[in-house]
Amino acid sequence: MKSLWRLLLLVVLPAAAFCQQMEHPMEKAAPSEAQQTFTQIKALAGEWEGAVAVEPPMPGMKDQPIKPLHLTMRVTSRGHTLVHEFQEAGTVLDATKYDHPVTMFYVDDNALSLVHYCDAGNRPHMVARKSADGKTIDFDFVDLSGSNQHGHMAHATFTMVDADHHVEEWTYMLPGDKPVHARMTLTRTK
Numbered sequence: 620m621k622s623l624w625r626l627l628l629l630v631v632l633p634a635a636a637f638c639q640q641m642e643h644p645m646e647k648a649a650p651s652e653a654q655q656t657f658t659q660i661k662a663l664a665g666e667w668e669g670a671v672a673v674e675p676p677m678p679g680m681k682d683q684p685i686k687p688l689h690l691t692m693r694v695t696s697r698g699h700t701l702v703h704e705f706q707e708a709g710t711v712l713d714a715t716k717y718d719h720p721v722t723m724f725y726v727d728d729n730a731l732s733l734v735h736y737c738d739a740g741n742r743p744h745m746v747a748r749k750s751a752d753g754k755t756i757d758f759d760f761v762d763l764s765g766s767n768q769h770g771h772m773a774h775a776t777f778t779m780v781d782a783d784h785h786v787e788e789w790t791y792m793l794p795g796d797k798p799v800h801a802r803m804t805l806t807r808t809k
């Protein structure tokens with residue numbers, strides 16, 4: 620008889636605890652600032668095109684007009700990663716002929732991070748900070764993997780204008796700490 624009571628206790632107590640938990644479901648934690656910022660940048664998923672301005676002009680490009688840029692952003696990994704790819708508009712996707720850098724955005728602990736897989740053969744890591752008005756997200760350089768022989772991407776800024784327009788500014792540091800700034804004014808196409 621004692622064994623039967625013990626068995627009943629082993630079955631009834633966990634069931635009662637489970638029922639009580641169902642009456643008081645765990646409250647979902649409020650999203651962190653990094654998660655909120657990531658949600659904001661994920662809203663940029665889609666196809667974009669626009670003009671690029673480079674200052675100072677890159678060597679060998681001084682007298683050549685800069686062609687428009689085509690940019691694709693897509694959410695992947697069950698919503699945990701945003702993939703950002705850009706290339707010259709109107710070119711085929713051939714990474715052996717044309718620049719085709721890829722940037723990955725993700726939340727790591729309490730920070731929104733990006734890793735830029737650069738055509739220079741390196742991977743700068745940057746961490747986000749949001750402006751007081753919430754419209755601008757700056758990514759500050761943290762560290763670099765790979766060679767710095769040809770320089771590296773050192774800063775990125777995303778400014779949200781509206782649902783169909785945003786501006787990206789990227790700063791590339793040439794050897795000798797010479798910055799080159801690219802400003803892309805983008806319009807959603809899809």
